[in-house]
Structure formats: C-alpha cells, structure tokens
Amino acid sequence: MSVVNILLSGPPRSGKSTLIEKVVRQIKRPATGFFTRELREKGIRVGFRIDTLDGKTGLLAHQNIKSKYRVGKYGVNLEDIDQIAVPSMLPSVADQIVVIDEIGKMECFSRLFKETLLRVLFGENQVIGSIAIKGDRFIQSIKDRDDVILVSISESTRDLALELLLQKIRG
Numbered sequence: 001m002s003v004v005n006i007l008l009s010g011p012p013r014s015g016k017s018t019l020i021e022k023v024v025r026q027i028k029r030p031a032t033g034f035f036t037r038e039l040r041e042k043g044i045r046v047g048f049r050i051d052t053l054d055g056k057t058g059l060l061a062h063q064n065i066k067s068k069y070r071v072g073k074y075g076v077n078l079e080d081i082d083q084i085a086v087p088s089m090l091p092s093v094a095d096q097i098v099v100i101d102e103i104g105k106m107e108c109f110s111r112l113f114k115e116t117l118l119r120v121l122f123g124e125n126q127v128i129g130s131i132a133i134k135g136d137r138f139i140q141s142i143k144d145r146d147d148v149i150l151v152s153i154s155e156s157t158r159d160l161a162l163e164l165l166l167q168k169i170r171g
Contacts, residue, residue, distance in 0.1 A: 005127040010153035016130040033099030058084035100129035
C-alpha cells in the first residue's frame with residue numbers, strides 16, 4: 001500500500017500548525033520535522049523561526065535580514081533552512097511521521113529544501129504538513145500529487161478536521 005501524505009492549506013492564523021501539533025501529540029508513532037513560528041516584538045510580527053521536533057531552533061526570515069531572497073518585508077535565511085529545517089525532514093526509522101510546517105514561498109527558495117521534500121514524499125514515511133494556498137508551479141505540483149490528500153482548514157473547520165486526520169494517519 002502506498003503512503004498517504006496529508007497537507008493542510010488555509011489562511012494565516014487558521015490553525016494549521018496547531019492542528020498538526022495536536023495530531024502529532026495524539027498518535028503513537030515517532031515524528032521528526034519542523035514547525036515555523038511567528039516572531040513578534042511588542043505585538044508586531046517581525047519574522048519567523050524554525051523549531052524542529054528534536055529541539056533545534058533557527059531563523060527562517062526576519063525584517064532585518066539582508067537577503068536577495070525576500071517575501072514582503074522579510075529577508076529569508078537559506079542557511080538555517082538548509083542546516084536546520086532540511087535535516088529534520090529526514091526520517092531515521094521506518095514508522096516515523098515527517099512533519100513539514102510549512103511548504104511555502106520562503107522555504108522553497110532553498111533548492112535543498114525542495115529536493116529533500118520530493119525525496120521524502122517519494123519515500124515510505126508518511127508526511128503531514130501545511131502548504132501555501134497560493135504558490136508557484138512547484139507548490140502546485142506538490143498539491144496535485146496522487147499520494148497527497150489536501151485538506152482546507154479554516155478557524156471554523158479545524159476542530160472537525162482533527163478526527164479526520166487522526167483516522168487517515170492511523171490508517
């Protein structure tokens with residue numbers, strides 16, 4: 001049986017990351033991967049960080065980073081994507097779930113991220129993650145894969161989606 005990968009899509013602050021965290025806590029399988037988190041100063045978003053499931057932290061993007069890779073006011077930090085996020089995506093055991101939060105424009109500036117994402121999706125380990133609503137051809141090609149279930153999330157549907165996701169993951 002082929003692996004079914006689950007990707008959540010929805011507007012910012014709709015609860016995608018929170019839902020993935022709940023799923024990871026409730027399943028009885030090992031997990032690896034990363035979450036992206038907002039960085040705020042005095043209540044204002046100034047960037048994003050990478051938090052891996054094994055406790056590593058890096059800077060994904062920040063308004064003070066000078067980089068040729070930009071999304072809005074944020075400069076993207078390819079070094080931390082490549083050295084922190086990407087290694088966390090590589091499963092170390094057969095039944096390990098791979099968490100990728102998120103597959104978005106910032107992460108996809110990294111060639112290594114995209115190559116590793118494809119390798120993991122073609123592998124034997126299940127992926128659960130979030131993906132941008134809009135994106136380039138690469139992001140659309142991930143959404144269009146036969147082994148991906150795309151679940152649209154909103155604040156009103158995220159709680160209902162928890163049980164569905166747990167059923168899909170448990171098989």
